[in-house]
Amino acid sequence: MAQKENTVEPVLYEAHKKIYPREVSGYFTRLRVLSLVTLLGIYYVTPLLQWDGRQAILFDLPARKFYLFGLTLWPQDFIYLAALLILAGLALFFFTALLGRVWCGYACPQTVWTEAYLWMERKIEGKRGQRMKLDKAPTSAAKIRTKTLKHVVWIAFSLWTGFTFVAYFTPIDELAGELLNLSLGPWETFWILFYSFATYGNAGFMREQVCKYMCPYARFQSAMFDSDTLIVAYHPERGEPRGSRRRSVEPAAVGLGDCIDCNVCVQVCPTGIDIRDGLQYECIACSACIDACDEIMDKMSYPRGLVRYTTENSALGKRQHLLRPRIIVYATILLLLCGILVTHISQRVALDLDVIRDRNTLYRETNDGLIENVYTLKILNMDSQAHVYKLWVEGIDGVKLVSDRPEIEVEAGSVYQMVVRLQADEFNLEARSVTVRFHLQAKDGNHLKTVTDARFVGPGKS
Amino acid sequence: MESLTPDKIPRSQQAISVLWPSFITAIIASGVFFSAFNPRDLVPFNLDIDISPLAAYSIGFFLFWLLASLSSFGTLYFTISNCRFLNNQR
Known part of the structure; x- marks a missing residue:
């Protein structure tokens, strides 16, 4: 037994293979880009907003005051912040039960910044094939130039991100002035660099590994799932047996299903999985494979939706229930807490x-x-x-x-x-x-x- | 396939499993601690030190991170050493 153990080297995590997500276009991709751009915009624009002659949203640590537009919160109001966090958690549960991992695919900062960095990578290094070729190519002046340009752009964007982060804690005009005079305080400099480095590492290099190995939500989100939760799924009855064929061939005539096994759904996946293998915890429900497959189905003149948003019940041809105990309970608690919080804040005595x-x-x-x-x-x-x-x-x-x-x-x-x-x-x-x-x-x-x-x-x- | 044990996890992932949860814990701990106590009112070990609030918050955060890391490291260390011990016994 011991001998056998020595010969069989168990591998816990496979050696990391770099993923080169293929570019994709379509309805859900447009929806997703809209969401990502909006969220990025909110992040970078918020510290610029003014309210009553001061920054609209500012966590003024030295003065121990949190400004949220017209509201000023003191350390005594810590309970509101805690309630807000609980509310955010509950909202995540509610939307997960209803829409599956919509948070992961459309709103999580990890996804938002990864997509932004991927976009820059694409603009500089080219499409999927070009990027793979570049990485395989021997070192050359052109390769060094392209790679250097990418990292310079990434680092510049990271520094802007880090600067914006610190601007939530130090008024942005003060911070910008200090930066221009090169008189930034040591801790402000440190936090700008720290946050920049984290952004650069997470969005440039770690990417899907953060979701796979570091995200606690990815591990327990299935606890919120039931048979009526929205998921991204392949339709095996329609697709199998998969196989390549010439265009304009009736699948039934060659004894095949609708899946032409083109692997485009695998190539577009930012986490590098094959959706045809069924529901997997690596899937962040970004819906890239839906758009990719629909495009192929259009080319083949087959109906769309071989990979689609569906629910377990709907896929099995059972009745779907939008209102189910889980949803009602989450929604009730959510509304109740919201009500209490709003009432409390509105009746707060200053x-x-x-x-x-x-x-x-x-x-x-x-x-x-x-x-x-x-x-x-x-x-x-x-x-x-x-x-x-x-x-x-x-x-x-x-x-x-x-x-x-x-x-x-x-x-x-x-x-x-x-x-x-x-x-x-x-x-x-x-x-x-x-x-x-x-x-x-x-x-x-x-x-x-x-x-x-x-x-x-x-x-x-x- | 042999069952997988934590002592076979690559070093980088071991480091992440120590640093990452403790990072989250340190954020929560600093949030709660500094909501309750103003660093200006704190005189640690009767030392007469004069530092900026941002420095106090930052140092506090890193102390919490260090403490939580020690705890995470302890958990990882015992998990790994127990795995090795049990594997050797088999």
């Missing part, structure tokens, strides 16, 4: 009050014989304009609020810190420690109000 009791002394007796506690208040105005606030306290009969600041005015988007003292008659204290409630309200807006509870400590009833 004001926060922190009350910290002075811990050095439990309490103090004033000259008038009152019990006094000291508190530090932190008022956070999350609104986009300054406000004047009124502050009052309840919880103890006749409690007095003493502060050396008569007017509480807080600038937009800033924190205001102040010390206040509460004084109460010992007679009115029910216990050693009583809850007091601080109320804070903007004088110019009734909806801008918040309450925070704190402890008031006294000597206690004797």
Whole structure:
């Protein structure tokens, strides 16, 4: 047994064969290009958008504020971001159950940038055959020139991508100015290069290997699939037995199916699989093989759709169900969460009050014989304009609020810190420690109000 | 065919299986950690250091990545060594 093991060398992953996807055109390819170009456009244009005199979408890390158009989120609003991520995950489940791997083929950044890099490769190195020939050719001045040009273009595009990425965290005009003055900070430079390198590597070299070996979604997406999920599939009953034949030959006359075994569906596949082998987890449902096969079917004057979008049920001639428990459950949870999130954000009060009791002394007796506690208040105005606030306290009969600041005015988007003292008659204290409630309200807006509870400590009833 | 074992995975894929999941973990960990704590308020080991927020976030991220990598590496190491051990026993 041990001997046998030594002689049989198991191979876990086959040696990587470079894939040269053949160019393809057709309905789904146009749809896909539209989606990819739109998404790339959104990525590169978003940091350029302005809103109220600042960048519309900016994750300002130094100031710890996230700007999303009219909305400013603070670290306290982290829950919204978490909810948004959960929502995105659920949406992925929902669309996977309904449309299969539409995310992989049309929207995943890995696909989007891989296609962009492939497009550049095609423009520089030529079509599939030319690219294969170039790679096989011995080193020559012309080969070095072509390859150098490709990498220069790729690296330039990567650097632009990395620059745009950092512009989501540092205002783009500042960043561009620093770049032109050659005064970029060390960390900004580092992140631009880091992201550029990741883009260059993932889209230029790793490509389908990321989907095959690194993507967790590719592994578990089948859990969302059922017999009514949209898939890209070959029609074996119609296609088999496959075989080549001359044009205008009736397949039945030569005892063949409609598949002419031209292998174009394999050549166009960006992950290098044969769709005729059935549903495979490498398939990112990009639908390139559908367009490729339809073109061949047109040339042969056979009906289209030998490779097509279908569902398992439809392929087996069974009834299809659009509304099924899985879809309804995903949709319900999705809508519910959306509703909660929207309601919460719309009712968000742009004001926060922190009350910290002075811990050095439990309490103090004033000259008038009152019990006094000291508190530090932190008022956070999350609104986009300054406000004047009124502050009052309840919880103890006749409690007095003493502060050396008569007017509480807080600038937009800033924190205001102040010390206040509460004084109460010992007679009115029910216990050693009583809850007091601080109320804070903007004088110019009734909806801008918040309450925070704190402890008031006294000597206690004797 | 012999059943395939993790110790036969190429080195590059072993490296990816350590670095990639820990990278994702580090993103989540930095997101949660720095939402809760402002680096300006943190004084690690009572050191009086003055660095820019971007530097603090970046260093924090890499520390998380390093920690998560160590954990991923441990998992990979034990998986591989256990595979070798079991293969030798057979």
